[in-house]
Amino acid sequence: xxVRHAVRAAVAVFVFLVAGCLGDSGRxxxxxxxxxxxxxxxxxxAVVLGSGGPRGFAHIGALLALEEAGIxxxxxxxxxxxxxxxxxxxxxKSPGELQSLARDVNVLExxxxxxxxxxLATGRALQDYVNRHVEGRPIESFPMAFAAxxxxxxxxxxxxxxxxxxxxxxxxxxxxxxxFEPVRIGGEALVDGDxxxxxxxxxxxxxxxxxxxxxxxxxxxxxxxxxxxxEWVRKDERRAAQVRAEADEADVLVHPDIGYYAGxxxxxxxxxxxxxxxxxxxxxxxxxxAIARAGAAQSSRAASMPAAETAR
Numbered sequence: 001x002x003v004r005h006a007v008r009a010a011v012a013v014f015v016f017l018v019a020g021c022l023g024d025s026g027r028x029x030x031x032x033x034x035x036x037x038x039x040x041x042x043x044x045x046a047v048v049l050g051s052g053g054p055r056g057f058a059h060i061g062a063l064l065a066l067e068e069a070g071i072x073x074x075x076x077x078x079x080x081x082x083x084x085x086x087x088x089x090x091x092x093k094s095p096g097e098l099q100s101l102a103r104d105v106n107v108l109e110x111x112x113x114x115x116x117x118x119x120l121a122t123g124r125a126l127q128d129y130v131n132r133h134v135e136g137r138p139i140e141s142f143p144m145a146f147a148a149x150x151x152x153x154x155x156x157x158x159x160x161x162x163x164x165x166x167x168x169x170x171x172x173x174x175x176x177x178x179x180f181e182p183v184r185i186g187g188e189a190l191v192d193g194d195x196x197x198x199x200x201x202x203x204x205x206x207x208x209x210x211x212x213x214x215x216x217x218x219x220x221x222x223x224x225x226x227x228x229x230x231e232w233v234r235k236d237e238r239r240a241a242q243v244r245a246e247a248d249e250a251d252v253l254v255h256p257d258i259g260y261y262a263g264x265x266x267x268x269x270x271x272x273x274x275x276x277x278x279x280x281x282x283x284x285x286x287x288x289x290a291i292a293r294a295g296a297a298q299s300s301r302a303a304s305m306p307a308a309e310t311a312r
Contacts, residue, residue: 049082056081
């Protein structure tokens with residue numbers, strides 16, 4: 001009898017998963033669809049979190065180090081894995097809470113049956129995970145401004161999503177071609193932000209950030225192991241070139257060396273968090289100096305304005 005109930009339960013779970021996977025069209029429409037809205041004010045300090053799949057756990061270490069130093073941004077811009085961490089952080093979760101989530105996350109939460117049958121995943125599980133942890137709130141209600149960066153499918157054109165459905169924005173930003181279906185929003189098919197801007201520094205500047213701290217968790221090309229697949233190497237080289245193209249627009253770029261191969265174990269997560277925290281602490285003098293320079297420049301501009309302009 002117990003065996004029969006177990007089999008029925010397993011079949012029910014399987015049917016539920018299949019139904020969930022097949023019932024998602026990948027189209028996000030309606031009034032809560034992710035979208036871009038011109039910000040009402042310019043941010044002073046932006047933290048930019050780059051793409052990287054499981055390597056993205058390292059972003060939590062960078063945020064921990066910034067929090068320890070009393071440095072809190074008013075804008076977070078994320079691409080792919082950086083969008084996931086960034087959305088949760090901007091929604092009000094502390095770096096310590098993010099570390100707890102990283103420790104306890106169950107990869108089966110993101111499982112889709114089509115992932116083992118040769119089909120592309122929908123990413124709906126990721127969308128639901130984010131929306132659950134931000135309590136269903138849209139991006140514009142977050143206490144900290146947030147923007148996810150995706151790419152128009154088949155191009156390297158970035159799309160900025162800073163309002164609407166938070167989980168949907170992260171889903172679009174993380175829809176890696178060949179693994180996930182594109183997410184259709186407003187007539188466009190959107191894919192992983194890594195395709196357009198792995199570390200979206202330029203987007204942070206375009207949104208008005210005075211100081212930009214960027215975190216790149218990609219692999220170091222110089223330490224690529226001899227046996228690395230050629231496809232991975234080409235992707236690493238493409239990503240590195242794109243990061244270099246924007247790097248000069250950051251005030252500080254943190255690039256922790258977390259090793260070449262990524263992992264999914266709890267030990268891997270904690271290790272990369274620790275390495276990134278140490279790398280960010282080492283950059284704190286540069287970060288504080290950049291913030292100080294921006295503050296001085298702002299004070300100088302204000303002092304040089306006519307009184308009526310300053311008061312307006």
